[in-house]
Structures are given as structure tokens and as C-alpha cells.
Amino acid sequence: xxxxxxxxxxxxxxxxxxxxxxxxxxxxxxxxxxxxxxxxxxxxxxxxxxxxxxxxxxxxxxxxxxxxxxxxx
Numbered sequence: 001x002x003x004x005x006x007x008x009x010x011x012x013x014x015x016x017x018x019x020x021x022x023x024x025x026x027x028x029x030x031x032x033x034x035x036x037x038x039x040x041x042x043x044x045x046x047x048x049x050x051x052x053x054x055x056x057x058x059x060x061x062x063x064x065x066x067x068x069x070x071x072x073x
Contacts (some may be wrong), residue, residue, distance in 0.1 A: 005060055033068060052073040
């Protein structure tokens with residue numbers, strides 16, 4: 001999938017994202033951070049592997065949401 005230049009996939013769901021992460025199939029991560037605190041929920045990263053990422057962009061929207069863009073090393 002990495003070889004399909006210009007073809008983006010958006011993954012939703014912790015299980016699917018974890019499987020793609022473990023197979024090193026994700027080139028770029030876009031995390032949208034909302035200022036809400038929850039008492040419980042699904043873990044965002046369910047993998048036990050260490051994934052080193054480079055932060056390439058931080059953008060704050062008027063709503064307070066922050067976009068964090070990372071590239072997989």
C-alpha cells in the first residue's frame with residue numbers, strides 16, 4: 001500500500017489502526033486532539049511495539065482542536 005503514491009487511506013477504529021501499525025503500513029499519522037477528558041475508553045495505540053515518529057506540523061483550530069501530524073521514521 002505504501003507504493004501507491006498519492007492514494008490515501010483513512011483508518012478508523014483502534015483494532016484496524018493497531019494492525020496496520022504492527023505491519024508498518026502507516027506513513028503519516030494525523031491526530032486531532034480535543035480538549036475533553038474521559039474516564040475510560042479504548043486505547044488509541046494497542047500495539048506493544050515502539051513506533052518512532054517525527055512531528056511535522058502542529059495546527060490549532062478556532063474550536064480549540066489541535067492537529068498533530070507525524071511521519072513514521
